[in-house]
Amino acid sequence: MDVSGRVWCFGDDINTDLIQPMHTVFKPLTEQHRYVFEANRPGWVDLVEPGDVIVAGRNFGTGSSRPAAKLLVDLGIGALVADSINWLFFRNCVNFALPALGCPGVRAMFAEGQHARLDLAAGLVENTDTGQTRHGTPWTPELLDIVAAGGLLKQLERDGLLVAGSSDG
Incomplete structure (x- = not known):
C-alpha cells in the first residue's frame, strides 16, 4: 500500500x-x-488538504485512548509517519x-511542504523532493487488510462478523 502527499511537520510528544x-x-x-491541533496550530484544519501527510518526532499520540486518529481521517489526512x-x-x-x-x-528528513511517499508493506518512507529514504517496520498483511477494508469495523x-450498520464507528 502506497500513500503520497504534502507534508505537515510536528515535533515530539504530540x-x-x-x-x-x-x-x-x-x-x-x-x-x-474542526478542533484538531487548535492549541498548537490554530487554523491548521483550514489549510489541510485531502491526502496530506503528518511527519512527526518521537512519541506521537501519547495520552488517552480517545479516537483522535478518526479525526485525522475525517480531516482527510492520508498518512502519519513519526x-x-x-x-x-x-x-x-x-x-x-x-x-x-x-x-x-524520519522527522529530520522533512521540511514542511515537501512531499512524502510511504510504502507500508515495505516500511519505506521517501522524501520525493530530496530522494532521501528511511525504513521503518513493515506492516503485516493482516494490518494492511484492515486499512484496505476501510477500518476494523x-x-x-x-x-460477516458484524452486522452492517450496527456500529457508529
Whole structure:
C-alpha cells in the first residue's frame, strides 16, 4: 500500500489532548475534527488538504485512548509517519484506516511542504523532493487488510462478523 502527499511537520510528544481537545469529545461527531491541533496550530484544519501527510518526532499520540486518529481521517489526512508512535494510538490508526508508520529519524528528513511517499508493506518512507529514504517496520498483511477494508469495523462487516450498520464507528 502506497500513500503520497504534502507534508505537515510536528515535533515530539504530540498527545491526544492536542489532537482531540477534551472540550470536543461531547460535540457532534461531524464537528469534532474542526478542533484538531487548535492549541498548537490554530487554523491548521483550514489549510489541510485531502491526502496530506503528518511527519512527526518521537512519541506521537501519547495520552488517552480517545479516537483522535478518526479525526485525522475525517480531516482527510492520508498518512502519519513519526520517529515513534504510541502503541495505543498506532492501533487506533489501524482501526480507523489511517496509514501510520513508525520510522526512527524520519522527522529530520522533512521540511514542511515537501512531499512524502510511504510504502507500508515495505516500511519505506521517501522524501520525493530530496530522494532521501528511511525504513521503518513493515506492516503485516493482516494490518494492511484492515486499512484496505476501510477500518476494523468495516473489515468485520465485510467478513460477516458484524452486522452492517450496527456500529457508529
